[in-house]
Amino acid sequence: xxxxxxxxxxxxxxxxxxxxxxxxxxxxxxxxxxxxxxxxxxxxxxxxxxxxxxxxxxxxxxxxxxxxxxxxxxxxxxxxxxxxxxxxxxxxxxxxxxxxxxxxxxxxxxxxxxxxxxxxxxxxxxxxxxxxxxxxxxxxxxxxxxxxxxxxxxxxxxxxxxxxxxxxxxxxxxxxxxxxxxxxxxxxxxxxxxxxxxxxxxxxxxxxxx
Amino acid sequence: xxxxxxxxxxxxxxxxxxxxxxxxxxxxxxxxxxxxxxxxxxxxxxxxxxxxxxxxxxxxxxxxxxxxxxxxxxxxxxxxxxxxxxxxxxxxxxxxxxxxxxxxxxxxxxxxxxxxxxxxxxxxxxxxxxxxxxxxxxxxxxxxxxxxxxxxxxxxxxxxxxxxxxxxxxxxxxxxxxxxxxxxxxxxxxxxxxxxxxxxxxxxxxxxxx
Numbered sequence: 001x002x003x004x005x006x007x008x009x010x011x012x013x014x015x016x017x018x019x020x021x022x023x024x025x026x027x028x029x030x031x032x033x034x035x036x037x038x039x040x041x042x043x044x045x046x047x048x049x050x051x052x053x054x055x056x057x058x059x060x061x062x063x064x065x066x067x068x069x070x071x072x073x074x075x076x077x078x079x080x081x082x083x084x085x086x087x088x089x090x091x092x093x094x095x096x097x098x099x100x101x102x103x104x105x106x107x108x109x110x111x112x113x114x115x116x117x118x119x120x121x122x123x124x125x126x127x128x129x130x131x132x133x134x135x136x137x138x139x140x141x142x143x144x145x146x147x148x149x150x151x152x153x154x155x156x157x158x159x160x161x162x163x164x165x166x167x168x169x170x171x172x173x174x175x176x177x178x179x180x181x182x183x184x185x186x187x188x189x190x191x192x193x194x195x196x197x198x199x200x201x202x203x204x205x206x207x208x209x210x
Numbered sequence: 211x212x213x214x215x216x217x218x219x220x221x222x223x224x225x226x227x228x229x230x231x232x233x234x235x236x237x238x239x240x241x242x243x244x245x246x247x248x249x250x251x252x253x254x255x256x257x258x259x260x261x262x263x264x265x266x267x268x269x270x271x272x273x274x275x276x277x278x279x280x281x282x283x284x285x286x287x288x289x290x291x292x293x294x295x296x297x298x299x300x301x302x303x304x305x306x307x308x309x310x311x312x313x314x315x316x317x318x319x320x321x322x323x324x325x326x327x328x329x330x331x332x333x334x335x336x337x338x339x340x341x342x343x344x345x346x347x348x349x350x351x352x353x354x355x356x357x358x359x360x361x362x363x364x365x366x367x368x369x370x371x372x373x374x375x376x377x378x379x380x381x382x383x384x385x386x387x388x389x390x391x392x393x394x395x396x397x398x399x400x401x402x403x404x405x406x407x408x409x410x411x412x413x414x415x416x417x418x419x420x
Contacts, residue, residue, distance in 0.1 A: 105403050198224075199398050
C-alpha cells in the first residue's frame with residue numbers, strides 16, 4: 001500500500017469496530033448509515049474509509065457484521081496479539097496496563113521497567129518492575145514489540161533510541177517531546193496537557209468569533 | 211475568526227510554546243528554523259502555523275522569545291486559569307489531577323465526582339470525592355468550566371449532557387464513545403486503546419508494503 005491513510009480514518013475504523021462489537025446478532029447485516037450514526041459521521045464517510053482497504057458489503061444489502069468485524073480487526077492489526085512493555089512505572093502507564101480493555105484488545109503486558117530503586121523488584125500490575133539496564137535483553141528474550149514510554153521528558157529520547165536499536169516496532173509516547181526515531185518505527189504521542197490546551201484553544205477562539 | 215484551524219496546527223502551537231519555555235534567555239530571539247528543529251517540523255510550517263494568528267517576528271531577525279511565548283499563551287487560551295472538575299475518580303483521571311504540569315499550565319482542579327459509595331467522602335488528589343447528584347450545583351457554585359470525563363462507556367453520554375446543560379464549556383473525554391454534544395462545546399477524545407490500534411495499524415500496513 002503506497003497511500004498514506006490519515007490518522008482520522010484510522011480512528012474512525014476503531015470506532016466502527018467498536019460499534020460492530022456491540023451488535024447482538026453477528027450473523028446479521030449493518031448499513032453504512034447505521035455505522036455512521038453510531039460513529040457521529042456520514043454514510044459517505046464510512047464507505048470512503050472502508051474503500052481504502054478493498055470492497056466490502058453489497059450495494060443495498062449493507063455489510064455482514066461478522067465479516068466486516070474480522071476485516072477491521074485484520075486492517076487494524078489486532079487479529080493477533082502484541083507483546084507490550086511499559087517503560088516508566090508511573091500512574092498513567094500502570095493504569096493502562098491494568099485496564100481490562102487493553103488486554104481484551106490483544107495487547108499483552110509482558111514487562112515493566114523503571115530506574116527508581118524503590119520500585120525495582122516490587123510488583124505492579126502483576127509484573128515485577130525491572131531496572132532499565134536489562135531492557136535490551138528483555139526485548140529479545142520476551143519478544144517485546146511495542147513500548148509504552150511513560151518516562152520524564154529528559155529520559156524519553158534516550159529510551160526511545162534504545163527501544164528502536166533493540167528492535168521494538170512501535171512506541172506509544174507519553175513524554176511531552178517529539179521523539180526522533182526512524183520513519184519505519186511509528187510513534188503515537190499522548191499528551192494530556194496538550195489535549196486540554198486544544199480545548200481551551202477551541203473555547204477561546206469561539207469566544208473571539210462572537 | 212471564521213477559518214477552522216486544524217487540530218495538528220494546535221498541537222504544534224503547544225509544541226512551540228513548550229520549546230520557547232525551555233529558552234534560558236527570554237529576552238533573546240529565536241528563528242523559525244530553531245523552532246522547527248525542536249518540533250520535528252519545517253521552518254515554513256512554523257511560519258504558516260503562526261500566520262493564522264497575525265504577524266509575528268521580523269524577517270531576518272526571528273521572533274522575540276518572550277513576545278512569542280505570550281502570544282502563544284494567549285492563542286491557546288492559557289493566559290488565564292481554568293476551573294476543572296474530574297467526573298469519575300479512576301486511576302487515569304486522578305493521575306492527571308495529580309500531574310504537576312497540569313496545574314502549572316493553568317488548570318485548577320476544583321472538584322471530583324464519582325458515584326461509587328466507597329469513594330464518596332474520601333480524599334483523592336487533595337479533594338473530597340462527591341456523588342454526582344451534586345454536580346450541577348457545583349458547576350454553578352465553583353464556576354467549573356472544563357470537565358474531565360473518565361466514567362464507564364454507559365454513563366458517559368448522560369454525564370456529558372448534564373455537563374453541557376449545567377454550562378460547562380469543554381469536555382476532555384476518556385470514555386470510548388463519541389459524545390453527542392452541541393458544536394459550541396468542544397470535546398477532545400482520549401482513547402488509549404485506539405492509540406495502540408493506530409500503532410498496530412501502522413506496523414501492519416508497513417509490513418504489507420514490503
